[in-house]
Amino acid sequence: MAAIPRFLAACMAMASPLVYAQLLQPQTNTWNSTFSLTEEQIASLNLSATAANNINIAARFEQSNWATGSVFTDPFYTHLPTNASWAPAGSVLKVEAFTSTSTYTISPALALSRIVYQSKTLNGTLVPVSAFILWPYRPRGGASVSPLVSWGHGTSGLTPECGPSHVRNLWQQFAGPYSLALAGYAVVATDYAGLGVPVYPDGSEIIHQYLASPASGNDMLYAAQAAQAAFPGELSPNFAVVGHSQGGGAAWGAARQQVEAQVPGYLGAIAVAPVTDAIGTGRESGALDYSFITIAKSLLSIFPSLSLSQMLTSTGINTVRLFDQVQACNSVINTAIIQLLAANATLSRHEFWDSIYISTWEDLVRVSEEETEGPLLVIHGVDDAVIPEALTFAAVRGTCDKFPRTQLQYIRAAGMTHTSTLYATQQIWFEWLDARFDEAARRVRRPNHKSCECKISTIGSQSPRPLDQYRHEPNYYLMFALDFYQVA
Numbered sequence: 001m002a003a004i005p006r007f008l009a010a011c012m013a014m015a016s017p018l019v020y021a022q023l024l025q026p027q028t029n030t031w032n033s034t035f036s037l038t039e040e041q042i043a044s045l046n047l048s049a050t051a052a053n054n055i056n057i058a059a060r061f062e063q064s065n066w067a068t069g070s071v072f073t074d075p076f077y078t079h080l081p082t083n084a085s086w087a088p089a090g091s092v093l094k095v096e097a098f099t100s101t102s103t104y105t106i107s108p109a110l111a112l113s114r115i116v117y118q119s120k121t122l123n124g125t126l127v128p129v130s131a132f133i134l135w136p137y138r139p140r141g142g143a144s145v146s147p148l149v150s151w152g153h154g155t156s157g158l159t160p161e162c163g164p165s166h167v168r169n170l171w172q173q174f175a176g177p178y179s180l181a182l183a184g185y186a187v188v189a190t191d192y193a194g195l196g197v198p199v200y201p202d203g204s205e206i207i208h209q210y211l212a213s214p215a216s217g218n219d220m221l222y223a224a225q226a227a228q229a230a231f232p233g234e235l236s237p238n239f240a241v242v243g244h245s246q247g248g249g250a251a252w253g254a255a256r257q258q259v260e261a262q263v264p265g266y267l268g269a270i271a272v273a274p275v276t277d278a279i280g281t282g283r284e285s286g287a288l289d290y291s292f293i294t295i296a297k298s299l300l301s302i303f304p305s306l307s308l309s310q311m312l313t314s315t316g317i318n319t320v321r322l323f324d325q326v327q328a329c330n331s332v333i334n335t336a337i338i339q340l341l342a343a344n345a346t347l348s349r350h351e352f353w354d355s356i357y358i359s360t361w362e363d364l365v366r367v368s369e370e371e372t373e374g375p376l377l378v379i380h381g382v383d384d385a386v387i388p389e390a391l392t393f394a395a396v397r398g399t400c401d402k403f404p405r406t407q408l409q410y411i412r413a414a415g416m417t418h419t420s421t422l423y424a425t426q427q428i429w430f431e432w433l434d435a436r437f438d439e440a441a442r443r444v445r446r447p448n449h450k451s452c453e454c455k456i457s458t459i460g461s462q463s464p465r466p467l468d469q470y471r472h473e474p475n476y477y478l479m480f481a482l483d484f485y486q487v488a
Contacts, residue, residue, distance in 0.1 A: 027482050030060035041325065044318040051339035058335040059326055062161070065480070067103045067168045070327075071160045076114060077130060077197050084118070084128045085201045089218070090225035090263065091118045093128055097231075105168045105478040107178045111135040114165050117226030119193055122215040122302060122364060127206060130196030131223045132165040133188045133231075134177055140184025140434075147236045147437045150224040151177050151189040152216060152243025152250040157329030158208055158294060163196025164189060169478040175422045176244060183430055186235050188227040190219040192250070207301040210294055211246065211278045212365045217253025221263045228265070238440040240433055241269040244422055245387065248274030248378075249367060258373035267436040268375035268407075270429050273387055273418055276368045276395035279358060284388045289316075290337055292348035295361075296320050302364065303357055310357075315340065316347035368395035375407040377432050379425050381416035382458070383472070400454035407452045414460030415467030419474060425459075 035056060042052045071077040076096060084093050094116035101112050113133040121127050139146040153171045156162040164171035170178075170189065177187045191197070193215065194208025209215045224239040243251035248271040255269040275281065282291030296311055297320065308317045319340065326332060340347065352358070380392040389412065396410045416424045460467055481487050 022483070024483055024485065027479075027486070029479060030057060030064050031482070032066075033060035033063035035059045035063055035326070037326070041322055045315060045322065045336075045340065045345075046343075047339065048343070051336075051343070054335050054339060055326075055332060058331040059328070062329050062331050065168045066161070066166055068166045071163060071166055071196060071198055074166065076116070077160070077163075077166070078199070080116065080128055080197070080201050082201075084116075086126070087118045089118050089120045089126065089261075090222040090229070092226045092230045093117055095230045099132070103168065103480070104170070105173075105480050106134070106170060107174070107182060109137040110178070110181050113231075115188075115223075115226055115230050116197060117222060117230075119190075119222045120215070120218045121193060122209050122212045127193045127200070128197050129190055129193045129219050129223070130163055130165050131188055131190045131227070132170060133186060133227055134170070134181040135186055136181050136184045138184055139186075140437075143184075143236075145234055145236050146184070146186035147433070148224055148227060148239040149180050149185045149187050149433065150220045150227075150239055150241045150254070151180065151187050152220050152241070152247025152254075153177075153189060153192075154245030154247055155210075155330060156195065157333060158194075158210055158297070158323060159327045159329065160195060160198035160206075161327035162208075162329040163191035165191050165196055168480050172244065172422075173478055175419060175474075176242070179426055180242070185433070186227075188223045188239075190216075190223040192216050192219050207297050209301055210298045211249065211275055212298055212302070213249035213253035213275065213367045214257055214365060215253070216246070216250030217255070217257045217367070218261070220247075220250055220254045221257060221261055221266070224265070225263050236265075236437065236440075238265040238267050238437060240267045240436050242272070242429060242433075243270070243274070244272040245418065246275055248272045249276060252276070252367040252372070252376065252378070255372035255374065255376050256367050256370045259371050262373075266374060267440055268377070269372075270377045270379070270432060272379045272425070272429075273381060273384055273421055274367075274378065274392060274395075275387060276366075277362075277391050278365070279353075279362060280391050281387050284391065285385075288350075288353060289341065289347040292316070292352070293319055293337065294333070299357065299361060302361065306357060310349070311352050312348050313346050315345045316349075319347060369398045369402050371403060372399075372406060372408070375409070375436070377429070378408065378410045379413060379421060379428070380410075381413045381418060381421035381424070382460075383415055384418045384421065386418040396454070396456065400456075404454065405452050406454060408454045410454070410456045412456070412458040414458055415463075415470060416460070417472040420470070420472045424470075428459075
């Protein structure tokens with residue numbers, strides 16, 4: 001047999017040892033799941049054959065993108081140590097220093113770890129949370145330790161299976177965590193409480209408090225503290241917070257929570273396309289049914305006297321139950337709600353939209369017009385159709401009016417949309433992060449509030465091409481390769 005060129009041998013080494021004898025087959029994006037809704041589940045929502053098929057395909061796609069199988073069968077997420085009931089927030093509960101990347105689709109030249117740590121819910125209850133850590137090949141600037149960034153992901157879903165640490169691409173891949181790590185930062189990325197680790201030590205369900213930004217802000221702050229404790233001497237003693245969308249709200253929430261939490265080493269936060277007004281976003285987009293379906297269990301966790309029947313119609317209640325049963329994440333949630341709304345289903349009780357529960361919830365989860373710790377950089381795409389930029393502008397203006405000397409900088413990215421803004425402004429957040437870590441290294445004191453001011457600016461006018469020529473939203477996804485020819 002003729003010698004195989006080295007580069008081809010290297011490609012084949014990434015595939016199965018049986019590659020020589022295999023008959024190559026096309027690979028679908030649902031290759032690792034046979035999920036199907038039950039007849040009872042289909043009947044509970046009166047789903048058409050098309051709707052049921054589409055939800056099945058979306059669920060198979062999600063399950064095929066689990067890197068470590070179900071979190072319910074992975075001991076990393078389910079076997080908690082005895083101190084998980086009482087260890088203070090920021091404590092490390094579990095460390096997996098080396099996580100095999102063979103089933104992930106992470107960038108080459110990065111390494112992966114996972115941790116479980118203690119955080120706090122919105123009302124201060126201790127809660128175990130999972131996270132991953134992405135390690136750079138070379139710390140930024142050739143430093144002896146990696147500067148630490150706590151990353152807050154955009155919406156991935158509502159249930160434990162939606163924790164990015166067990167998803168092949170770690171959720172948002174090059175839009176955030178991969179780019180940060182490739183630039184030399186170590187990235188600790190919380191799953192958020194209720195995503196990943198499914199239950200408390202006593203076996204009760206951990207409910208993901210979706211869009212309760214102060215709670216997710218806690219998760220980001222304490223993830224950084226726990227990562228530093230898990231890997232002493234390998235991470236910088238300082239850290240910054242960066243998040244997008246739900247994570248943008250969480251990053252702003254971290255800046256709010258830090259006023260009291262005072263987690264050591266905090267340098268500031270970057271909030272990209274942040275959720276600042278969940279109900280307002282639903283009203284602006286005409287999607288309040290969607291909003292209430294997604295926050296329903298979050299509301300229940302905050303208001304024990306509240307019931308689903310007060311918020312949702314019978315169809316809405318059955319939708320929430322279905323999401324729990326199938327462990328729905330974004331693909332399933334969006335597919336199902338599109339199918340239901342296309343069939344003219346009503347999911348929420350409209351009289352609940354203006355209830356005292358909603359106004360109270362908005363007060364509890366608000367991050368704007370609140371005091372924040374350290375410098376805060378807020379970025380938003382002017383053409384964002386998911387979270388209208390006008391809402392963030394109003395949140396910034398309200399904060400600046402109330403705290404005119406706060407260290408808040410707001411950048412509006414002309415022509416950019418919800419996801420493209422992350423890519424368009426990466427240079428800006430790298431420069432901002434470098435400045436914060438440089439100040440910390442030189443022990444430069446940040447100016448106090450009395451000498452600061454809010455700053456608002458717009459970028460895009462100097463772009464080399466007309467703004468309408470730039471790509472807005474991604475039209476691709478990362479997929480795990482089963483055969484060597486797919487990564488040729």
